[in-house]
Amino acid sequence: MSPSRLRPAVAAALGGALLFALAACGGGEPASEPDDKTIVLYSGRNETLVKPLLDKFSQQTGIAVQARYGTTAQMAAQLAEEGDRSPAEVFLAQDAGALGAVNKKGMFAALPAEATAKVPAIYRAEDGNWVGVTARSRVLVYNPALVKAADLPASVFDLTGPAWKGKVAVAPTNGSFQAFVTAVRVQHGEQKAKEFFTALKANDAQIRANNIEIVTDVDAGKVPAGLVNHYYLGEIAKERGVTPEQLNAKLHFFTPGDSGAMVNVSGVGVLKRSATDPDARALVDYLLGAEAQTYFAEETFEYPVVAGAPAPAYVPALADLKAPAIDLNDLETLEASIALIKESGLTP
Amino acid sequence: MALLPLVYLLVRTAEAGAGRIAEELFTGRVAVLTARTVALAAVVTAACVVLGVGTAFLVGRTDLPGRRLFAVLGALPLAVPTYIAAFTWVSTLDGFTGFWASAVVLSLCSYPYVYLPVVAALDRADAAQEDVARSLGHNPWRTFRSVTLPQLRPAVAGGALLVALYVLSDFGAVALLRTDTFTAAIFTAFDLGFDRTGALVLATVLVALTTVLLVGEGATRRRDARYAAVGAGARRPHTRLRLGPARLPAALLLAVVAALALGVPALNLARRLAAGVSRPGSLPEIAAAAGNSLTVSAAGAALTLLLALPIGLLVARAPGPLAAGAEGLSYLSHALPGVVIGLSLVFFGVNVAYPLYQTRWLLTLAYAVLFLPLAVAAVSAAVAQAPPVLEDVARSLGRSPARVLATVTVPLTVPGIAAGAALVFLTCMKELPATLLLRPTGMDTLATELWTHTGVAAYAAAAPYAALLVALSAIPTWFLAARTGALASQEGTR
Numbered sequence: 079m080s081p082s083r084l085r086p087a088v089a090a091a092l093g094g095a096l097l098f099a100l101a102a103c104g105g106g107e108p109a110s111e112p113d114d115k116t117i118v119l120y121s122g123r124n125e126t127l128v129k130p131l132l133d134k135f136s137q138q139t140g141i142a143v144q145a146r147y148g149t150t151a152q153m154a155a156q157l158a159e160e161g162d163r164s165p166a167e168v169f170l171a172q173d174a175g176a177l178g179a180v181n182k183k184g185m186f187a188a189l190p191a192e193a194t195a196k197v198p199a200i201y202r203a204e205d206g207n208w209v210g211v212t213a214r215s216r217v218l219v220y221n222p223a224l225v226k227a228a229d230l231p232a233s234v235f236d237l238t239g240p241a242w243k244g245k246v247a248v249a250p251t252n253g254s255f256q257a258f259v260t261a262v263r264v265q266h267g268e269q270k271a272k273e274f275f276t277a278l279k280a281n282d283a284q285i286r287a288n289n290i291e292i293v294t295d296v297d298a299g300k301v302p303a304g305l306v307n308h309y310y311l312g313e314i315a316k317e318r319g320v321t322p323e324q325l326n327a328k329l330h331f332f333t334p335g336d337s338g339a340m341v342n343v344s345g346v347g348v349l350k351r352s353a354t355d356p357d358a359r360a361l362v363d364y365l366l367g368a369e370a371q372t373y374f375a376e377e378t379f380e381y382p383v384v385a386g387a388p389a390p391a392y393v394p395a396l397a398d399l400k401a402p403a404i405d406l407n408d409l410e411t412l413e414a415s416i417a418l419i420k421e422s423g424l425t426p
Numbered sequence: 427m428a429l430l431p432l433v434y435l436l437v438r439t440a441e442a443g444a445g446r447i448a449e450e451l452f453t454g455r456v457a458v459l460t461a462r463t464v465a466l467a468a469v470v471t472a473a474c475v476v477l478g479v480g481t482a483f484l485v486g487r488t489d490l491p492g493r494r495l496f497a498v499l500g501a502l503p504l505a506v507p508t509y510i511a512a513f514t515w516v517s518t519l520d521g522f523t524g525f526w527a528s529a530v531v532l533s534l535c536s537y538p539y540v541y542l543p544v545v546a547a548l549d550r551a552d553a554a555q556e557d558v559a560r561s562l563g564h565n566p567w568r569t570f571r572s573v574t575l576p577q578l579r580p581a582v583a584g585g586a587l588l589v590a591l592y593v594l595s596d597f598g599a600v601a602l603l604r605t606d607t608f609t610a611a612i613f614t615a616f617d618l619g620f621d622r623t624g625a626l627v628l629a630t631v632l633v634a635l636t637t638v639l640l641v642g643e644g645a646t647r648r649r650d651a652r653y654a655a656v657g658a659g660a661r662r663p664h665t666r667l668r669l670g671p672a673r674l675p676a677a678l679l680l681a682v683v684a685a686l687a688l689g690v691p692a693l694n695l696a697r698r699l700a701a702g703v704s705r706p707g708s709l710p711e712i713a714a715a716a717g718n719s720l721t722v723s724a725a726g727a728a729l730t731l732l733l734a735l736p737i738g739l740l741v742a743r744a745p746g747p748l749a750a751g752a753e754g755l756s757y758l759s760h761a762l763p764g765v766v767i768g769l770s771l772v773f774f775g776v777n778v779a780y781p782l783y784q785t786r787w788l789l790t791l792a793y794a795v796l797f798l799p800l801a802v803a804a805v806s807a808a809v810a811q812a813p814p815v816l817e818d819v820a821r822s823l824g825r826s827p828a829r830v831l832a833t834v835t836v837p838l839t840v841p842g843i844a845a846g847a848a849l850v851f852l853t854c855m856k857e858l859p860a861t862l863l864l865r866p867t868g869m870d871t872l873a874t875e876l877w878t879h880t881g882v883a884a885y886a887a888a889a890p891y892a893a894l895l896v897a898l899s900a901i902p903t904w905f906l907a908a909r910t911g912a913l914a915s916q917e918g919t920r
Binding site for chain 1: 455517520521601602604606614616617622625701702703704765769772773776777780783784859862863867868874878879881882883884885886887
């Protein structure tokens with residue numbers, strides 16, 4: 079093979095690729111037929127949890143749901159990259175921060191007031207562009223063999239004390255942990271929040287990649303306690319074929335009003351291109367309806383956010399938690415929280 | 427095509443502005459991450475070279491008992507995704523986390539990147555040269571060092587480069603074993619506040635690190651080195667070294683490596699399957715996921731090979747700035763994490779190739795961009811060992827360059843090309859982040875199913891997908907081992 083003949087061919091191929099890559103856009107927006115009885119859903123929530131519910135919805139309404147699953151954070155990045163050419167019509171997210179991030183890009187349409195009105199104001203966007211679907215409480219999961227009931231902390235601030243050195247696991251990259259940081263900042267101010275998280279790190283907080291790891295390790299006695307969302311105990315119990323009460327790991331709820339007792343939501347928003355699509359609206363209504371709300375309480379152990387649905391079995395009622403009031407939607411606040419997490423040294 | 431991620435990075439980092447870039451990059455944290463990432467890559471690469479060359483030598487050049495079995499076992503760890511290996515290790519051994527844990531798991535998963543090309547090169551190396559050296563009085567060790575080893579240089583360096591790049595881009599293992607590397611930080615940036623820009627600015631550092639690596643690897647290349655056997659007529663078997671009393675310890679050593687790389691994941695998965703009550707989807711669902719994995723991976727391997735062939739030929743036959751540039755570009759994107767490649771193709775799909783967006787085509791393209799170097803390395807190594815003099819002869823006899831390529835060069839390099847295809851295929855099978863971003867809506871693969879089920883702690887449901895993923899990947903791995911000649915090796919022991 080003669081080099082002199084190969085070279086121009088490869089050069090042309092590379093040049094072509096470059097041109098192709100640089101030749102930016104044009105073309106119309108993806109067509110969204112209103113009332114075509116299908117919707118494209120981007121789900122940052124797990125398929126195992128969401129699909130059975132979507133199947134019921136499709137059966138009842140005849141609306142087919144094309145669901146795309148991914149991690150909430152990467153889907154938010156994907157939506158931002160797609161912009162107004164996104165095929166997505168509805169975004170179902172694991173936490174409020176991601177919904178806030180997409181909303182800040184101006185990609186959500188306003189939801190009708192009668193839909194959002196079903197949900198308490200603290201669990202939805204102030205501008206009405208997204209609404210919470212389920213609530214999850216922050217808790218301390220602990221192993222009674224390693225932590226005596228009498229020693230359980232009243233406030234999350236107690237965890238920086240010497241009694242807890244090296245004994246508490248956290249998952250700082252988790253969305254709920256970030257919301258918890260926000261709660262501390264809003265309630266106690268920047269200075270105290272910074273002191274607290276730096277102290278938590280200095281107290282040898284054990285870093286884990288996610289909440290499941292924390293609960294598994296606490297249950298196995300590898301670490302005495304951890305800060306997680308309440309429903310992971312249910313998930314792990316389900317996998318082992320037991321009730322949450324039968325696990326070694328137990329839940330401790332901080333004193334009502336304490337930052338450690340904050341409540342976060344998973345939620346849903348409708349993309350602008352489907353602002354008037356009755357199919358998208360029907361899905362939002364379904365998720366806030368009695369059937370879906372009951373499903374979440376029974377199957378995923380989360381708190382329903384709409385009045386009237388039964389609470390999950392092994393936890394105190396949502397109303398009794400008296401979560402500290404913070405604006406889950408405030409992304410500026412989220413950025414400050416993240417800066418704080420980075421500064422505290424809890425993340426790489 | 428390999429330029430896409432770089433163009434995308436350029437566009438997005440330019441948006442960030444100089445202030446933001448400086449703020450993200452010039453921090454103590456970035457310095458620490460860089461140091462740790464480089465150290466991890468160095469340790470894992472060194473370990474893989476030792477394990478890979480050692481295994482290849484024992485299998486290819488000694489009278490090791492059970493060497494056919496070990497020839498396959500040496501390649502199989504490639505079928506185990508690092509996220510599965512890490513997950514099973516950390517749940518088997520308490521507190522198995524941190525830098526050295528990551529180094530162990532990554533080494534055990536990636537030493538076949540060195541083993542496979544080296545065992546192939548050992549088989550193809552000219553036996554006559556070694557015989558001459560020995561007839562001139564060199565002992566076996568000296569022969570190996572002064573004659574065989576130099577011939578292995580392209581294979582070792584190419585494999586080592588792939589290992590180093592893999593370590594730079596790996597997220598699965600380092601996340602589970604809690605080692606904060608650059609790629610871990612990039613993923614964290616996405617998770618923390620959905621900070622796309624910050625993540626992409628960080629990714630530019632990986633590109634810089636890769637450039638340094640490439641320059642380093644280039645410096646080890648010797649100009650005008652000849653790796654092909656010429657003349658000699660029939661191929662002769664290599665002399666196998668008698669291990670004597672070291673036979674059993676050597677076999678035991680390889681068995682331990684295999685047990686660590688394959689046994690730990692297998693046992694742990696079996697235990698999880700027995701302990702959990704969750705169940706995977708119906709058989710048709712599992713079959714559909716397996717079918718999707720196989721078809722997209724096969725398409726990915728085919729496209730990657732198509733793109734790699736001209737680059738590989740150019741690198742081996744016409745080294746120069748153009749070849750180096752094309753090869754270097756293909757490597758640059760290989761060190762980027764899958765999520766960055768995925769987003770760059772989302773960007774490309776949405777802005778340029780909208781009809782392809784969220785179709786199998788764009789996913790296939792993503793695989794090609796991600797794994798091009800695997801194929802380029804295999805093709806160029808194979809071409810380098812095919813004697814150019816045969817092409818010259820064909821041309822002097824009046825064949826056109828295209829006919830020479832089709833009738834001489836390609837047939838001579840088919841084993842190398844096939845090995846490259848198998849390597850790309852099984853790497854595609856394991857890929858997760860880019861697949862999640864680019865797959866057609868509703869399409870599940872074995873890797874995405876595995877991710878779905880482990881996401882809700884449904885380990886028993888996840889285990890069959892993991893087992894199937896490893897089992898299906900084992901087929902091309904077996905083929906790789908067979909192609910390298912380690913299996914079909916000549917039995918002449920002298």
